Amino acid sequence: MIKNYITVAIRNLIKNKLFSFINLLGLSIGTAVVILIMLYVKEEWTYDQFHTKSDHIYRAWVKEHFKGELIFNSVTPLILGDELKNSFPEIRETARFMNANALLKKGAFIEDEKVNYVDPALLKIFDFPLLKGKKENVFTTLREAVLTEEIAEKYFGDSAPIGQNLSMQVNGEWVDFLVSGIIEKAPGNSSLQFQILVPFENAFDFIGENGRNCWTCVYGETYVLLDTNANLENLKTKIAPFIDEKVKSSYQPGEYIVGLQPLTDIHLNNAIPTGIAVVSDARYPYILASVAFLILLLACINFTILSVGRSVNRSKEVGIRKVTGATKWQLRFQFWSEAIMMALFGLSLGLVLTKLLLPYFNTIADKQLSLDFNIWNFSFLIGLALITGLLSGIYPAMVLSGFNPIQAIKGVFSKIGNNKHRVLRTLVGFQFVLSIFLIICTFGMQKQLRFLQNKNLGFSKEQTLIVPYGGTGKGFSDTWQEALQIQERLKKELAGKGVQNILTSSHTFGTQGWAKLGYTDERLDKFRQFIAQQIDYEYLDIMEIEMKAGRKFSKGNTTDNKAAIVNEAFAKAWEINDLEGATMPEPFNDYKIIGISKDFNFASLHSSVEPLVMVTDVLPLMRTAPDHNFTDSPLPKFSFKIKSDNLVATIGNIQRAWKGVVPEETFNYTFMDDSIDQQYRSESRLSEILSIATGLAIIIACLGLFGIATLTISQRRKEIGVRKVLGASSADIVYMLNKRFTILIFIASLIATPFAWYFMNQWLSDFAYQTELGISVFLIAGLLTLLIAWLSVSFQSIKAALMNPVESLRNE
């Protein structure tokens, strides 16, 4: 029986090449999109689940209520882990994990690398397999290191790395680390990423005695492994009083809370602040999955539309089969199996497409996804084909099987009746609603991203090369002194070589990292924070930052080392209206405020401008402030302002000058505008994926439209012939045939607009600065759809209009 169905299905496929092509193309594109997005979503949803103990691993967080200010961190005090482990038997292991950059040296080769400071228990908690070395004895002494293969190869080439030494700069001295193990690189769906692991105690080289035992200083993340039968709720209620007791000297009970976040929750939970692990927007997988299924749905609708359109031709077969004894369910089964077969064909082609598109998709999505054939993927794919088939087959299966055999056989349905017209129009209309919705969203997102790129940030970001200066590890003050001297020497070296100026600052625009200083305002009894930034005398001028009141720093003025320039946001929050005699608030009141700059967006446009204080020497400010929050080191960074048409040559010049002046420092540059764009990477990634999805959706919808135009026009041949004989011009005919689709698209636009508007507003609400969506986005989306639809329909309608009426009337 099945064989009979398949035979008929395949012969039908071959007979109706155009429709088979449209169906197959649509289904394979839809399937490929779903597979790609499925891989993406699956990785996002299974983050960190590959550890065998993942259900029992937690990351600790601390929440402090301090004088009206809430400080919430997923990086924790260094003593937390040990304290917890020693006091609660259900905590099996704890391990700290911290990031820092350090200079590494092998022979003459020096480079700045990310180094992770970890407790040996980390390897017991997580399943990061060692390729060489044993978990128990890789960290037996302080100066040992475990490397990934990649790093091992970078520094040791082909020679065996185990037992060799790698030098790391510690407080300005080169210290040898013995390579004791090689570890497998963490997979793409791991929150913990690393390349060089060293025992945590190495961090004590730069974290003083106070920091190690302090409950208010936070550094690395703390991971906790619980017993398999531990009761989390019970543990939480025991931790609270324990912590209250530990911090009772500075906090009331309940003001300092330690919590545990499940490991598998880290990646998609935005409610807990980002620590070291990368956090994604949990909504994006849902958005992408919905888009993928919508595209597949479009392909299913195409299948349905073409089936309905062609039910005329199939109705005779249905009638015959009924007369020869087929039951309704046998016919349903036949049409469904046909649709599923089609879906399976689509799946096979879709897999080929996926294979071709995967590298490209990985680039856009910034992932390393691969399509492996495991049981999970296999069942997903088969399930996908089944659902696609069932969905596409619903209409033919339910409607065709219900035909009265005699009417069916005689082709009483030989014209697409009014009723069926309504179904078809609804389906085609639905496709356009989806397409227009996607087009509006794509346009809207692109408009916002353009807006972000073109927005006047209040400083000049173009042609600015940023090079961080690590220094020789002599301490903050000395490093800055060095940096200022280097700045002068570089200026001399690069005079007339395409560099307009060189600036130094503690932070630069486009990096997420800033130094936030906090203090308790005694007068208001309130904890307050501001961002502090060290700049040089020329900084504001060269970066073209405008002043609102007062003056900029001037080199000639000796008192300017105790002067501050604040931004408007600061002036407003601290109510500085008059610069006459204005000083920084207590305890920083030895700083005079000499100017107020206009607000400029030094951080991402997701947030509005925060209070900022700019000084020429930030160290006294930091020393005075009781609370520090560094998201990036305040070590000096050089900004090279380039004024040349030949960027490449100028970068070459800078690099040579750098080598001459500071040969021991790596020349690691980024462009300021690139870094600024990086802040919107997840949004631009979504926008890019969505544009492609939209393109595909339009292709599928237009294929369907083309198919349906072909069908209706072939069924209206006679009518067209009669009209022509009666004197209709070709233009009249084209107008008549295209009018319907035009109205349909107009209605579809009306329906899609409010949904798209709502969705876009939701998306835009993540930004403190939003573009106006404007009517034009909606208009252009509608017009574009109309244009594309006209193109796909007109091919057929013009052909029909130019037809010789005698031809079309002859077969009567």
Next chain:
Amino acid sequence: MIKLNNIERFYKNAAQKTWVLKDVSLEIEPGEFVTIMGPSGAGKSTLLNIIGMLDQPDSGTYQFFDEEVHRLRERKRNDLHKYYMGFVFQAYYLIDELTVYENIETPLLYRNVKKAERQSRIADVLDRFNIVAKKDLFPHQLSGGQQQLVGVARAIIANPKLLLADEPTGNLHSSQGEIIMDLFKELHNEGMTIIQVTHNEKYANYGTRVIELEDGFIKEDRRINT
């Protein structure tokens, strides 16, 4: 075998009823070869479809063997249709995408006949109708007469008790028509009950009884002596 009582069939328009069949009562015994004749629109095909259970009367009763057809559920009616009847159409109505062999096979598939049995039965019927050589051809590769042979083969392959034929020779040349009629005669002689609709007086004489319909009434019901 068939007992129709006061069968009526009509179409309702906004204001008026149009009768297709009115007050038709009829009894047909096993082994009869009945020809239904009459002008276009007399209700011949409708009557045939009602007997074949492809259409339902608006009123009246229909007894097929012991079954009260008009009281049956659709499913049961379909079963009766499936196991007792074979249909032949004027326009053959073969499935275009299937070969001769596959077309004949279709009814057996719906009756869950095993493969070996299907093969032998189809081989027999191909042989008997002299179309063995055509078995792998598609309908459009055959002449009208050959297509109708396939149509008849398909109708009888499942051994129905009743063969219904709606103008089986209507689209055929006379020589081809005679071949089909001879075949019917042969089937009748083997015991098959046949009801055919035709316009052709000559072909009516192949049967044992003629029912003349006019405007939905039975105008005449006569037996032919052979």
